[in-house]
Amino acid sequence: MKKIFAMLGLTVMSLAYSQSFGVKGGANISTISKENTWGDTNSKIGFYAGLYMNAPVNALFSIQPELIYNNMGVKYTNGNTSHTLNLNYLSMPIMFQFELIPKFYVEGGPQFGVLIGNKNKYQSDSKTIIEKDKDAYNQLDLSGGIGLGFKFNNMAIGARYIIGFTDIKKNGSTSWKNSDKQLRNSGFQIGLQYGF
Secondary structure (H helix, E strand, C coil), X not given: CHHHHHHHHHHHHHHHXXXXXXXXXXXXXXXXXXXXXXXXXXXXXXXXXXXXXXXXXXXXXXXXXXXXXXXXXXXXXXXXXXXXXXXXXXEEEEEEEEEEECCEEEEEEEEEEEEEEEEXXXXXXXXXXXXCCHHHECCEEEEEEEEEEEEECCEEEEEEEEEECCXXXXXXXXXXXXXXXXXXXXXXXXXXXXXX
């Protein structure tokens, strides 16, 4: 038993001393997953930015928790009206990274998000309406991410696909709830990170 605790202690200490921190940011190309659409949907371009900590477990495997501002959403048209839905999350991905070959890694893990703001813009030939009803949407979002990246010097370039597992809307709070199909976030990210 003492040997087990000693090994755990050494592991924790090695992680504490080998941690690296940095900033990251890039472009989000997001949409909403739905089995039957309510109009012609298009991806919406947004951005993400935040902080990360990378903790190597060994030479090939590391854990990277992040704190990210995520601008998600979708564009769609219904008749003569165009809609742009912006959903802003404070996201907390926890990525498990595996270095396949030197400097090249693949990653995967869960992402937890808290909705911190939203805007739904309706635009037609005659008028523009903007709604900011945060209570219409679920405040918590659970998703998963898979990606890959390439490291060089103190920087890395990476791409990540995010798929939502939870419904973004609340029961009866939006017209979309008239359908029995769920709406889930989906997106592709590409960007840079810089380590200190």
